[in-house]
Amino acid sequence: MFDWLQDVLVTLGHPGLWRLYRRVFVASLVDEGWRYAVFALALWLLLHVLLKRRLAHRLIGHWPRRADLLREIAYSLGTVAVFAALAAAVLALLVSGHVEIYDDPGKHGLTWFFLSIPLLVIWHDAYSYWSHRLLHTRWLMRRVHFVHHRSRHPSPFAAYAVHPVESLVVGLVILLPLLVVPLNGYVVVAFGILEVTRAVYSHAGVETMPRGFARHWLWGRFVTTTHHHLHHEAVRGNYALWFTWWDRWCGTERADYLERFDAATAPRPAPIEDGAGATA
Ligand SMILES: [Zn+2]
Numbered sequence: 311m312f313d314w315l316q317d318v319l320v321t322l323g324h325p326g327l328w329r330l331y332r333r334v335f336v337a338s339l340v341d342e343g344w345r346y347a348v349f350a351l352a353l354w355l356l357l358h359v360l361l362k363r364r365l366a367h368r369l370i371g372h373w374p375r376r377a378d379l380l381r382e383i384a385y386s387l388g389t390v391a392v393f394a395a396l397a398a399a400v401l402a403l404l405v406s407g408h409v410e411i412y413d414d415p416g417k418h419g420l421t422w423f424f425l426s427i428p429l430l431v432i433w434h435d436a437y438s439y440w441s442h443r444l445l446h447t448r449w450l451m452r453r454v455h456f457v458h459h460r461s462r463h464p465s466p467f468a469a470y471a472v473h474p475v476e477s478l479v480v481g482l483v484i485l486l487p488l489l490v491v492p493l494n495g496y497v498v499v500a501f502g503i504l505e506v507t508r509a510v511y512s513h514a515g516v517e518t519m520p521r522g523f524a525r526h527w528l529w530g531r532f533v534t535t536t537h538h539h540l541h542h543e544a545v546r547g548n549y550a551l552w553f554t555w556w557d558r559w560c561g562t563e564r565a566d567y568l569e570r571f572d573a574a575t576a577p578r579p580a581p582i583e584d585g586a587g588a589t590a
């Protein structure tokens with residue numbers, strides 16, 4: 311059953327390939343780190359610095375404290391390292407022929423090429439929901455998932471602020487399907503970008519979707535920043551990542567979600583006029 315693991319270990323033992331493995335680890339470290347830093351920093355700068363006053367009425371809970379921000383960045387570095395190690399493991403599996411990442415989009419048919427991205431997102435959503443539920447069992451919460459929940463009012467940097475074991479669980483989301491199906495290289499890259507965008511957006515702290523979005527028959531099926539923010543505030547409920555359906559099917563969506571979304575998207579209050587202005 312674990313023949314592939316043995317093959318990978320043999321592959322890793324080869325000095326030339328070991329050098330390649332290390333090179334992929336370093337390259338992935340730079341690539342993952344750069345991508346995460348740009349996305350999280352851009353959203354933080356935009357929402358928490360440049361538009362902070364303008365979006366104050368859209369704040370879901372409280373602005374994160376500086377100590378939270380620093381802790382989130384420190385844990386995120388660990389996650390980037392774990393993701394880089396996993397990328398190198400994918401390379402080892404590629405070399406040993408146990409996974410296939412192909413170049414030509416038509417190699418396994420264009421239908422598979424185009425269908426693989428939405429299928430990966432649906433898989434990502436189900437995998438995240440159920441692994442998240444597992445992380446909320448008492449044993450794993452105390453030892454692993456508590457790290458992520460130290461951010462009661464997260465910043466975009468909370469996206470990767472998790473215990474290294476949780477980083478590993480999160481990172482397996484692309485390796486597991488690769489063990490079953492071939493994926494195009496562009497699809498793998500696009501999924502990586504979608505994954506980081508989704509994670510950072512969920513922790514924005516400020517609701518950016520328009521009023522009525524969460525109650526819409528179609529858009530309401532997408533998880534909003536408010537949805538995940540309530541998970542951080544209350545620790546229980548709203549476990550989903552992409553879509554609201556798992557929480558609704560399993561009865562784990564928070565009862566106050568729509569109310570809180572409405573509050574976060576209420577029109578900006580009119581500026582209070584001073585006494586002199588009002589009587590003039
Ligand atoms: Zn979170």
Ligand SMILES: [Zn+2]
Pocket residue numbers: 442446455458459541545
């Ligand atoms: Zn949680």
